[in-house]
Amino acid sequence: MKDWFVELFGNPTGTIIFQILDASQLTLYLSLIAFIGGGSLALVLTIMRVAPMRWMRSVSKAYVWWFQSVPLLMLLFLCGLGVPHLFDIQVSPWAAASVALILFTSAYMSEVWRGAVESVGQGQWEAGYALNLSFLETLRKIIFPQAVKYGLAPTVGFMVQIIKGTSLAYIIGFQDLMLIGKRWANAPVPGSEPFIIFPLMAVMYFSICYPLALYARHLEAKAIQRT
Amino acid sequence: MTELRFFEIYRSPEYLDLLVSGAATSAGLTLAGGMLGFIFAFLLASIRFWKVPVLNILAAAYVDFIRNTPLIVQLFFIAFGLPLLLGYVWPFWAHALLALTINFSGYFAEILRSGFASTAKGQLEAAAALNLSKFTLFKSIILPQTLIKMYPSLSSQFVFLFLTTGVISEIGVGDLTHAGIFIESRSFRSFEVFMTLTLIYIAMALSFKGLMQLLFNMTLGRRA
DSSP: OHHHHHHHHOTTHHHHHHHHHHHHHHHHHHHHHHHHHHHHHHHHHHHHHTOSOHHHHHHHHHHHHHHHHSOHHHHHHIIIIIHHHHHTOOOOHHHHHHHHHHHHHHHHHHHHHHHHHHHSOHHHHHHHHHTTOOHHHHIIIIIHHHHHHHHHHHHHHHHHHHHHHHTTGGGGTOOSHHHHHHHHHHSOOTTOOHHHHHHHHHHHHHHHHHHHHHHHHHHHHHHHHHO | OOOOOTHHHHTOHHHHHHHHHHHHHHHHHHHHHHHHHHHHHHHHHHHHHTTOTTHHHHHHHHHHHHHTSOHHHHHHIIIIIHHHHHTOOOOHHHHHHHHHHHHHHHHHHHHHHHHHHHHHTTHHHHHHHTTOOHHHHIIIIIHHHHHHHHHHHHHHHHHHHHTTGGGGGGGTOOOHHHHHHHHHHHHOOHHHHHHHHHHHHHHHHHHHHHHHHHHHHHTGGGTO
């Protein structure tokens, strides 16, 4: 693969493009981990947020408030340096970056989903009650299917935030796009100057994020049309 | 588990001094970047509202590009790429201010654009009936209505963007994060340092939120 790029673009441009493409895989994996992990956690938080038990609502609310208020960079530092130091343990950059991004994602995503659930009319809850459905059954069979149309567009839109968020993981030593790019930009090799590398990386991120942004816009337009 | 020792940070005047000046730098650059970014965003959104030929497309592309690339890449290009390409030398903070202005402007412009578009619906006919020019309509009806309607979004976006400004420490600006990293490297009290930093960031974010509310009450709130 690498030789093919070198043949096509010459050196060092071919090598740089290959390495950046290669490293963008890790960016995608990390984003996927954050999305799946954060999404699962967000689902639990959303259910807790509308649960009949008051303490559940309070816990969920406090969690979301805290992790929406903490800057992502601080979350990364705390997961990558702070907590490992405190407990005297070794944590790999992979684990630290994943945990930080999952916490970040879960808070924002559950806020999006809470909005979607609350957009479903109160009467639907009463319908569930009238049918003698339990709280979870009402959610699963009545509320969630209707909430999807409100929540889908902002969820896809938030994925862009996750991908952009992964660009900070290199600060705690995660070997992704950013670290490779920064290394090349610092290397005294002609053809890898910062004014070439960073636009290249911006294009890389853009080509991952923009299709998602467009898709979110499309979903939103469709949702507005339907109502 | 090692013992928590927050006092090691708090009893050192040097560290406290660093934290205070770091917080001031963060706040100053955020406010300046926010204001300049808002002015630029207003220009961009107006270009899109008036559908100025050519510029309209450029403004749309600019906003999409800024919103779909990470701040840190924009920052590195502005701090390391541009000066090398064009051969100028600026202090670190100036690069940071430029990057924040550009970054903020993209997000604000999108909020203003959608605000203008949604306010204008239906108002155009009303204005035609009253024989108002499109400019008068924009200035005295659409603009104030949009600002009032979009103020909560603009304000929460501003606070959210403030929480991302820590990356400017990566180009050597002595902001709050920079102070924290320095103290951490000296004291090795990682958890305590970053927890303290987090709390300062949250306190500042809440203050910004309050400040924006105050600004609203003093200006637009009177009209609403």
